[in-house]
Amino acid sequence: MNLQEWKKRNWKAKKYAHFDARKNLSQVWYYISDKRNIVKHGFYPFIHYTQKHRRYNCKKKSHTKEREIAYAAHVDRYIYSYYGFMLNELYMKELQKQNLMDVPLAYRTDLGQNNIHFAKKAFDFILMNEPCYVVIGDFHHFFDNLDHKYLKKQICTVLGQKSLPDDYYAVFKNITHYSTWELNDLLELNNLKKGQSGIKTLNEKECVLSNEEFKKLKHKYVKSHNLDFGIPQGSPISAVLSNIYMLEFDKKLNEYVQKNYGKYMRYCDDFVVIFPEKKGSDFCEEINFIRNLVKETDGLELQDEKTQIYLYENEMVQNISSTYVKTTNVKNTIDYLGFSFDGREITIRDKTISKYYYRMYRKAKHIVASKGITKNNHRISSINLYLKYSEKGAKIGKGNFFKYVQRADKIFNGESDKDEWGITKKTKRHMVKIRRILNKIEEDNSTTP
Numbered sequence: 001m002n003l004q005e006w007k008k009r010n011w012k013a014k015k016y017a018h019f020d021a022r023k024n025l026s027q028v029w030y031y032i033s034d035k036r037n038i039v040k041h042g043f044y045p046f047i048h049y050t051q052k053h054r055r056y057n058c059k060k061k062s063h064t065k066e067r068e069i070a071y072a073a074h075v076d077r078y079i080y081s082y083y084g085f086m087l088n089e090l091y092m093k094e095l096q097k098q099n100l101m102d103v104p105l106a107y108r109t110d111l112g113q114n115n116i117h118f119a120k121k122a123f124d125f126i127l128m129n130e131p132c133y134v135v136i137g138d139f140h141h142f143f144d145n146l147d148h149k150y151l152k153k154q155i156c157t158v159l160g161q162k163s164l165p166d167d168y169y170a171v172f173k174n175i176t177h178y179s180t181w182e183l184n185d186l187l188e189l190n191n192l193k194k195g196q197s198g199i200k201t202l203n204e205k206e207c208v209l210s211n212e213e214f215k216k217l218k219h220k221y222v223k224s225h226n227l228d229f230g231i232p233q234g235s236p237i238s239a240v241l242s243n244i245y246m247l248e249f250d251k252k253l254n255e256y257v258q259k260n261y262g263k264y265m266r267y268c269d270d271f272v273v274i275f276p277e278k279k280g281s282d283f284c285e286e287i288n289f290i291r292n293l294v295k296e297t298d299g300l301e302l303q304d305e306k307t308q309i310y311l312y313e314n315e316m317v318q319n320i321s322s323t324y325v326k327t328t329n330v331k332n333t334i335d336y337l338g339f340s341f342d343g344r345e346i347t348i349r350d351k352t353i354s355k356y357y358y359r360m361y362r363k364a365k366h367i368v369a370s371k372g373i374t375k376n377n378h379r380i381s382s383i384n385l386y387l388k389y390s391e392k393g394a395k396i397g398k399g400n401f402f403k404y405v406q407r408a409d410k411i412f413n414g415e416s417d418k419d420e421w422g423i424t425k426k427t428k429r430h431m432v433k434i435r436r437i438l439n440k441i442e443e444d445n446s447t448t449p
Contacts, residue, residue, distance in 0.1 A: 035167040046070035048180035070232035081236035106268040107239035131313030138306035142269035147298035
């Protein structure tokens with residue numbers, strides 16, 4: 001991505017309200033592109049909230065996963081984005097120099113591929129190197145634990161400087177020792193209810209507070225992040241900083257893996273390492289190398305429960321994690337980027353499917369129970385439900401989960417009509433139930449006067 005492409009992507013102002021007024025890129029470009037302005041720029045606090053996701057399993061049980069989100073003021077966002085763009089350009093050159101172009105996968109604009117392609121590459125390598133060992137790992141609280149001193153060192157490496165230039169230091173200082181203002185507090189100050197309706201009304205305002213209110217209240221509501229580790233998730237520069245942080249780790253692990261004729265791929269804080277089996281080897285050396293490298297890298301910590309180790313041979317996947325790590329998760333399927341491999345079939349991961357169907361069943365049952373009528377006596381259209389949750393919807397509009405499944409099927413199986421890997425197998429099982437529920441809604445809506 002060149003500068004003109006970056007400008008095109010970032011031209012429009014964002015729709016959310018913040019402490020400063022919305023601006024498009026043309027209004028701020030000359031300001032943010034002048035280093036002198038960045039050095040003395042006064043950054044606003046991030047607006048912070050906790051994003052909650054409901055996770056589901058195949059037993060239709062759910063739990064809540066929380067993610068801390070912080071979003072920047074409008075001019076601040078342009079600054080973070082612009083410096084993120086410049087750092088990413090230098091980072092890409094470093095990847096090429098270090099022969100790492102195929103290692104980091106997330107937040108890349110140059111690959112023209114998605115998680116389906118990345119998963120296929122991993123599974124293809126596993127299949128071609130049978131028997132082999134496979135390690136799936138996940139770094140604990142990745143963004144929250146990034147060490148500032150080590151991050152600064154890595155940025156200097158990418159810049160080719162012994163120390164950060166003044167403008168880069170200003171950006172670094174404000175993304176590491178940042179401050180936040182809680183979104184719920186801003187809703188309360190504006191006499192708005194917590195939740196989506198209140199947020200929608202807040203975002204219709206020019207600013208969340210007037211300048212006078214901001215100056216008067218900031219000492220009470222602003223919280224400073226004074227720790228020596230952690231950067232906010234959600235800023236335009238956080239993604240590239242996380243990749244830069246991992247540069248030395250990626251280099252060392254990739255060199256070791258390639259020396260052993262294996263493959264290493266990392267998607268943000270998730271990674272997969274594949275080692276062809278050595279005769280007479282018990283795999284301890286490889287595991288110890290990964291463990292020691294993690295320990296040597298400031299801010300990195302592996303989650304034992306999410307660290308899975310497999311042996312693939314004779315078209316069978318055997319989970320051998322308990323031999324090397326403390327874990328109770330010993331399922332004999334390799335899960336990677338939303339797909340599962342049991343040794344014979346590659347399918348959509350159970351958790352992904354369960355999440356989709358749980359949401360669909362819940363919404364459908366609500367419509368059936370209410371006989372298609374809302375509390376305000378408005379008719380609930382089944383059309384939207386069809387578009388969002390059925391095979392029919394995959395052929396119309398922007399697409400849905402079934403569109404994703406069809407895309408995955410095409411990537412894994414090529415142009416063949418045969419579902420060789422079983423990508424669509426699990427989704428087909430549920431379609432009879434889905435059609436039954438959707439048809440009932442459609443019939444009820446058509447017969448209701």
